[in-house]
Structures are given as structure tokens and as C-alpha cells.
Amino acid sequence: MPTRFKGNPTEVLALNTLIKLSRSLSALSALLLPPLQKAHGITESQLGVLEALQHLGPLTQGQLCQKILRSGSNLTTVVDNLERGGLVRRERDTADRRVQVVHLTPKGEALITAAFPSHVERVTRVLSVLTLEEQVELGRLCRKLGTARALPVSTLAH
């Protein structure tokens, strides 16, 4: 499974770590998303949007971009699909007419209320292959990784 790349040990470690990270998330997604799709007909991104709206109230599309870490153009598509399914509605902000505020509809509210608990249960069940301490440590490492920045090219020259 690990890379066959012949590099120095630090490079091999970094590559293999990234591969494991990527594969673990793929594996989790394969376990968690089909039930959402089959039982409620929604995707991961749609769940993210619905959950944010339920817990935080109506949000602008820009705010939703922040929440689900996707591009603006992607968010337009996801909200389009949710709107077509009658789960959310857009409302133009009267103060700033560039802004679209996204609201949960009663149907969307009902769906997320029905879908989220069992999703949480599945997540908890799947993550339970790690002890609670391991989950904390994994979270810490991921959080630290998330702070990585692309260094300026000049630093390549050292």
C-alpha cells in the first residue's frame, strides 16, 4: 500500500502519512455517505449546509462557504440542488441586494432533524475503533496540520 517512491526517509514518511490520511477519510466516507444518500437522498455537502442552517440559523452563501470550505461557485450549485428539492430557499438581503440569505424550509428542517441523529450515531460507531484519547490526539494532529502554509518559493533555495 505505501508508496514505492525512493526518496529520503523524511520524504517517504511525509508521503505515506498523507496517503494514510487520505485513505482513512475515503474509507470513512464510504461507510457514512451511502446511508445518507439511501435513507434521505442527500449528499455530504448538502448535509453540511443543512446542518449549518439548523444550528446557526439563516446564513448568506458567503458564510456557508466558510462553513463547508468550498468555493463560491460550488456553493451556488449545492444550494441550487437543495432549493430544487425544496429543502432551502434563497432570500435576497434587502439591505445589501448582492447577498443571498439561505433559509431552511420546513421540509429541510424536518429532513435534517430526521437524518442527523442517525448520522451522528454512525459517525460515533465508526470512530469508536479509536479510543477517546486517540480521537483527541488525532484531532490535535489534524488541527496542527491544518495550520500548514505554503512557504514562499524562496525557502526552497536553502
Add this chain to the structure above:
Amino acid sequence: MPTRFKGNPTEVLALNTLIKLSRSLSALSALLLPPLQKAHGITESQLGVLEALQHLGPLTQGQLCQKILRSGSNLTTVVDNLERGGLVRRERDTADRRVQVVHLTPKGEALITAAFPSHVERVTRVLSVLTLEEQVELGRLCRKLGTARALPVSTLAH
């Protein structure tokens, strides 16, 4: 950033751990993929296929599916795009005519040879926000997570 979900602590921990895992990978992808795209015009999946072919030699599409953990239909698309770009070619297996063997072309070989070292360097640089020990531990936790299985529904009833 963490979920607003009001559940028991175990559920909240599991959800937050998953969110951090997902966000860390998104953050890494945002750093690593644009350079690949800009400098060489290839995507992450295409890199995965080209790298596998370079290190392992010609592979069937089924074998490539195993390597990059994607569905067969997706692999068809990715190989289609690589083939259109002249980076790989398909060759029908003479012994079993159902099988397509994917080969690197000289152009593909040149591209992956040019692209991979700088990619590895970027990966190493970005992962270096973690110590080597932390990378090892992160890899171990991810590996363990990847062994998670969906439990049968009956186990929900305890």
C-alpha cells in the same frame, strides 16, 4: 469551527474528530493540488494513476482501482482523460480480452518524472509542521481508523 450539535461527549468528540480530519485534508489539498494543475495540467487522480504506473509498470484498470481507491466507472473517466492527453495508452490484454492494460507513454513518463519530485518536496514541506514522531502517530491513527467497519444494524439495539 466545531459542531454545535448537542449530544453526549462521545458523540461530540467523534463528530469533531471527523470534522478536523476532513478539514485538514481539504487544507492540504488546497496547498498541493493547484501547483500540480498549474505546472503540469494534471489532477490529483491523474497523478495517482501516473505514479502507480511509473512505480509498478503497466496495470489493468482493476488494479488501478485498487491503488487509487475509486470506482471502476470513475477510473474509466480518469484514464479517458489521460489517454486523450497522450499520457497513457490502453492495450487490450490478449489472454483475457475483457481486460484493459494501461501503459505510460513516453510523454506520460516524462511528465511524471518532471512532476513528482517537486510534488514530494511540497508534501514534505507541508507535513513538516508535524514532527516526524507526530507524523508516525498520525499515520498509525489513520491506519487504525481505516479498519473501521460498518457494524450490522442489530448492534444498534444494545
Add this chain to the structure above:
DNA sequence: GCACTACACTTCGATATCGAATCATTGGAC
């Protein structure tokens, strides 16, 4: 040698995802 099952891959229709270009609106400079 025929039928049937299994397997490798492709096709199809859908959603996700991005970046670049575009559109509409806002708010500031003047």
C-alpha cells in the same frame, strides 16, 4: 456446444468541485 454465471470495463445521468469570466450591487473618491 449451450446456457449461465461471473467478471472487466463502459455508458449514462446525476452531483460535486474548481477557476476564470461575468453580472449586479455597493460604497468611496471626487
Add this chain to the structure above:
DNA sequence: GTCCAATGATTCGATATCGAAGTGTAGTGC
């Protein structure tokens, strides 16, 4: 008031990704 730069969202064209259904080939049982 007019121009202009910035901002929020959409559109466009591309690739990725899936599952379901379809195609063609292999191999098995009889």
C-alpha cells in the same frame, strides 16, 4: 451625481465521482 474598485453571487467549461444498467468476454456445468 459619476466613476470606479471591491464584493457577493452566478455562469461556464472542465474534471471527478458515484451507482445502476449495459456490453462483451471468460469459464463452468451439464
